[in-house]
Amino acid sequence: MKKQKRTTEPPFLPLLAWRNIWRNKRRTLITLLSVFMAVLLSSLMISIQQGAWNAMIANLLNTYTGYIQIHRKGYNDNPSVNLSFQASQELIRKIESHPKVQIALPRLESFALASTENLSRGVLVLGINPEAENAITNLTARISKGKYFAEGEKSALLSDSLAAHLQLQPGDTIVLLSQGYHGMSAAGKYSIAGLVHFPSPDINRNLVLLPLKTAQEFYGTGNRITSLALFLDSDSDVEKTAKTLQNQVDTSQYEVLSWTQTMPELVQARDVDTAGAILMLAVLYVIVSFGIFGTLIMMVRERIYEMGVLIAIGMKRYLLGIMFWLEITFIGLLGAILGMIASFPVVYYFHQHPINMTQLSSDATAIYERFGFEPIFPASMDPNIFVQQALFIFLITSIMALYPFWTLKKLKVMEAMKS
Amino acid sequence: MLLKIAWRNVWRNRLRSLVVITAVAIGVAALLLIIAYFQGFVGTYVNSVIHKELSHLQIHPKAFLRDREAQYFIPQSDALTEKWIATFKDETTGEPLIKAISARSQAQGMIVSPKASRAVQVYGVKPRQEKAVISWQNMLKEGVWFGESQKKHPIIISKKMAGRLQVKLNKKVVLNLVSAKGEVVSGAFRIIGLFESHSSKRDEVQVLIQQKDLNELLELPPKAAHEIAILLQKPGALEKIAESLKKQYPDWSIQNYKELAPEIQLFDSQMLLMLGILIGIVMLALIFSIVNTMLMAVLERYRELGMLMAIGMNRLKIFGMIVWETLILGTAGAPIGMLLTYLAMQQLGTKGLDLSAFSKGLRAWGFDTRIIFSLNPSWYWKIALTMMLTALLAALYPAWKAIRFKPVEAINKR
Numbered sequence: 093m094k095k096q097k098r099t100t101e102p103p104f105l106p107l108l109a110w111r112n113i114w115r116n117k118r119r120t121l122i123t124l125l126s127v128f129m130a131v132l133l134s135s136l137m138i139s140i141q142q143g144a145w146n147a148m149i150a151n152l153l154n155t156y157t158g159y160i161q162i163h164r165k166g167y168n169d170n171p172s173v174n175l176s177f178q179a180s181q182e183l184i185r186k187i188e189s190h191p192k193v194q195i196a197l198p199r200l201e202s203f204a205l206a207s208t209e210n211l212s213r214g215v216l217v218l219g220i221n222p223e224a225e226n227a228i229t230n231l232t233a234r235i236s237k238g239k240y241f242a243e244g245e246k247s248a249l250l251s252d253s254l255a256a257h258l259q260l261q262p263g264d265t266i267v268l269l270s271q272g273y274h275g276m277s278a279a280g281k282y283s284i285a286g287l288v289h290f291p292s293p294d295i296n297r298n299l300v301l302l303p304l305k306t307a308q309e310f311y312g313t314g315n316r317i318t319s320l321a322l323f324l325d326s327d328s329d330v331e332k333t334a335k336t337l338q339n340q341v342d343t344s345q346y347e348v349l350s351w352t353q354t355m356p357e358l359v360q361a362r363d364v365d366t367a368g369a370i371l372m373l374a375v376l377y378v379i380v381s382f383g384i385f386g387t388l389i390m391m392v393r394e395r396i397y398e399m400g401v402l403i404a405i406g407m408k409r410y411l412l413g414i415m416f417w418l419e420i421t422f423i424g425l426l427g428a429i430l431g432m433i434a435s436f437p438v439v440y441y442f443h444q445h446p447i448n449m450t451q452l453s454s455d456a457t458a459i460y461e462r463f464g465f466e467p468i469f470p471a472s473m474d475p476n477i478f479v480q481q482a483l484f485i486f487l488i489t490s491i492m493a494l495y496p497f498w499t500l501k502k503l504k505v506m507e508a509m510k511s
Numbered sequence: 512m513l514l515k516i517a518w519r520n521v522w523r524n525r526l527r528s529l530v531v532i533t534a535v536a537i538g539v540a541a542l543l544l545i546i547a548y549f550q551g552f553v554g555t556y557v558n559s560v561i562h563k564e565l566s567h568l569q570i571h572p573k574a575f576l577r578d579r580e581a582q583y584f585i586p587q588s589d590a591l592t593e594k595w596i597a598t599f600k601d602e603t604t605g606e607p608l609i610k611a612i613s614a615r616s617q618a619q620g621m622i623v624s625p626k627a628s629r630a631v632q633v634y635g636v637k638p639r640q641e642k643a644v645i646s647w648q649n650m651l652k653e654g655v656w657f658g659e660s661q662k663k664h665p666i667i668i669s670k671k672m673a674g675r676l677q678v679k680l681n682k683k684v685v686l687n688l689v690s691a692k693g694e695v696v697s698g699a700f701r702i703i704g705l706f707e708s709h710s711s712k713r714d715e716v717q718v719l720i721q722q723k724d725l726n727e728l729l730e731l732p733p734k735a736a737h738e739i740a741i742l743l744q745k746p747g748a749l750e751k752i753a754e755s756l757k758k759q760y761p762d763w764s765i766q767n768y769k770e771l772a773p774e775i776q777l778f779d780s781q782m783l784l785m786l787g788i789l790i791g792i793v794m795l796a797l798i799f800s801i802v803n804t805m806l807m808a809v810l811e812r813y814r815e816l817g818m819l820m821a822i823g824m825n826r827l828k829i830f831g832m833i834v835w836e837t838l839i840l841g842t843a844g845a846p847i848g849m850l851l852t853y854l855a856m857q858q859l860g861t862k863g864l865d866l867s868a869f870s871k872g873l874r875a876w877g878f879d880t881r882i883i884f885s886l887n888p889s890w891y892w893k894i895a896l897t898m899m900l901t902a903l904l905a906a907l908y909p910a911w912k913a914i915r916f917k918p919v920e921a922i923n924k925r
Binding site: 118119122123125126129130133169170171172174202203204205207209210211212213214215216269270271275298356357358359360361362363364371372375376378379380382383385386387389390393394 | 537580629876
């Protein structure tokens with residue numbers, strides 16, 4: 093017998109699926125609500141978690157370490173003034189010609205013993221180019237007392253916790269002792285020009301800033317520096333930029349490292365925290381998935397008669413399967429989209445007005461300080477966060493759709509029509 | 512009787528019920544394991560802090576805490592420690608409450624090697640006492656402890672510092688310090704051991720030498736100490752001993768590990784808050800599943816329920832039946848979840864979870880890389896109870912729906 097030619101249009105499945113969902117309003121709404129709740133909570137939690145870390149890292153990169161650093165080869169593993177180098181004009185020009193690089197700041201960094209009459213403390217000494225640094229990191233805005241310094245002056249800026257500990261004020265004198273280039277003794281007396289506040293409590297405890305030439309004189313390094321700190325125009329493509337620059341410099345002499353390479357512990361700490369957050373979300377999604385699956389089972393079971401009839405009059409089983417997939421996916425995505433929409437105002441609010449833990453609890457400040465974390469949490473507006481939730485739901489519903497396909501495959505039309 | 516009917520009703524739609532029961536089982540197991548993780552995490556942290564860093568109590572002269580100058584010391588620390596161990600005894604058993612005491616001198620300075628120099632915190636310790644209070648044997652990775660080496664002026668530093676200074680065992684380093692008279696003094700030391708602690712921040716600054724060597728450099732009497740650390744047999748005696756010491760020595764600051772490490776209290780309160788929120792969220796998610804399922808179960812049996820009401824079953828009993836059904840559905844999964852947790856805890860509670868992939872990040876904050884899960888047994892009951900309450904709450908809407916049917920309409924409806 094010849095196969096009969098199709099004389100009617102195949103059904104428009106999405107419309108059918110949409111209508112079918114609303115045949116049982118209550119059940120659809122309850123399932124929607126559960127997805128909505130899960131997506132809302134997840135979006136909130138992840139945006140705050142990501143936002144807090146991004147803020148902390150951005151702070152550190154923009155006000156202190158820079159995004160990429162260039163050192164003499166081997167410096168990162170064994171930092172020492174003996175691995176200092178002369179940054180030729182050519183090198184700097186080559187680096188700054190990269191479109192993403194705003195500026196390369198020269199720095200001399202090492203340790204010293206800082207002493208006053210009665211107190212002493214180990215400190216980190218950072219020699220900087222006063223004007224260039226200020227132009228990028230806006231250092232002068234963070235001066236809490238006193239004033240800024242100029243290149244070549246025998247004056248120092250102290251981080252304010254350090255100054256408090258050593259009981260120093262602007263105008264006092266501080267003595268620095270250390271070991272300089274090739275082992276020569278480094279000793280110097282400097283007057284304190286001002287005190288600076290750094291948002292990171294760790295940095296705030298131990299930093300002494302000197303004008304670059306003054307630092308070079310102290311350590312006896314001549315016009316050598318220990319690092320070039322590169323500031324990029326944005327925090328995207330940092331790794332790519334680092335790789336490109338790596339290819340452009342003489343790698344037998346220099347190393348070009350992004351912040352993820354100079355501070356891997358920061359990357360790992362963020363990863364651990366993120367892993368924990370994701371784990372909790374996973375638990376939530378697993379439970380919600382069971383709820384969706386339950387709904388799917390009910391949807392299929394109660395329409396066995398209907399499916400039997402449809403198949404009997406000629407509808408292809410796989411088309412029915414697709415319709416069920418569409419139904420469950422619509423419910424999932426609708427819940428997800430509503431959840432995302434509902435989370436926007438809250439996320440936006442916390443983006444503009446970061447959660448300040450110090451206001452919520454006064455112990456929190458001291459405690460976050462011990463961990464070097466500024467207790468201010470803005471929420472991240474990264475659209476990826478929201479899109480990921482929706483994709484996840486989509487994935488879950490698509491996997492679940494296998495159940496109706498399997499049921500349909502096994503369906504015996506005559507039995508179905510008898511139920 | 513009602514219970515029997517309810518039980519049978521649950522199993523009329525096996526697959527659907529199993530889905531909810533599985534969801535509950537997973538939810539319960541996940542919750543319990545997360546609780547165990549955090550309890551283990553905090554427990555491990557507190558343990559590390561006590562046995563590797565702060566001990567239970569630390570005593571400093573108040574002036575020293577303020578100014579960190581060598582001249583503010585505790586004289587005759589030897590005699591004091593012996594006296595305290597003898598005095599503080601358990602009232603009933605007569606056992607000493609103090610396990611060990613270590614008196615240390617302290618100074619800030621610079622350590623210098625041929626290739627590099629670093630700012631350091633120098634601790635002058637008495638070898639045997641120090642080892643009894645802080646578990647250095649676990650942290651000493653290479654070389655030997657004081658007393659086992661014949662070298663004069665030995666020093667023990669961290670592996671990280673040795674790397675920074677580019678030195679190895681048996682090499683010499685120089686310490687530059689400020690003495691009690693305010694003069695800069697220095698001494699040469701030979702490295703006899705390398706340690707690695709749970710906190711890389713601490714490793715970067717701490718070095719150990721013998722107390723007699725440090726006191727000599729600082730021009731202090733040989734038994735002078737700036738810090739006394741006390742390790743107790745049992746933490747319960749903490750308050751009593753602290754109070755007694757505070758009364759006897761008003762010029763000294765007596766602090767317990769919770770005051771010295773305030774983040775411990777933060778962990779406790781934050782953890783409880785977070786767990787509370789997490790439990791709430793999981794229960795909320797489970798409620799949706801249960802309500803959805805039960806609602807369907809009720810609505811598809813409207814004829815049957817109508818019939819029951821028509822032949823005289825009173826509405827209260829119907830309400831009760833639905834509530835029982837919901838309770839069964841909601842709580843049947845809980846024991847399974849608890850069993851899963853118990854089985855998982857056999858491994859996680861003993862060998863723990865190895866997070867060494869994140870070791871750099873964890874050690875930067877002073878966290879151990881191996882978390883031993885720990886679950887207070889009361890949590891099993893707490894979660895089971897919460898699950899029951901959740902199920903009861905979930906039962907309300909479906910049960911209410913069930914008794915609203917008008918029997919005549921229900922029987923006749925097509």
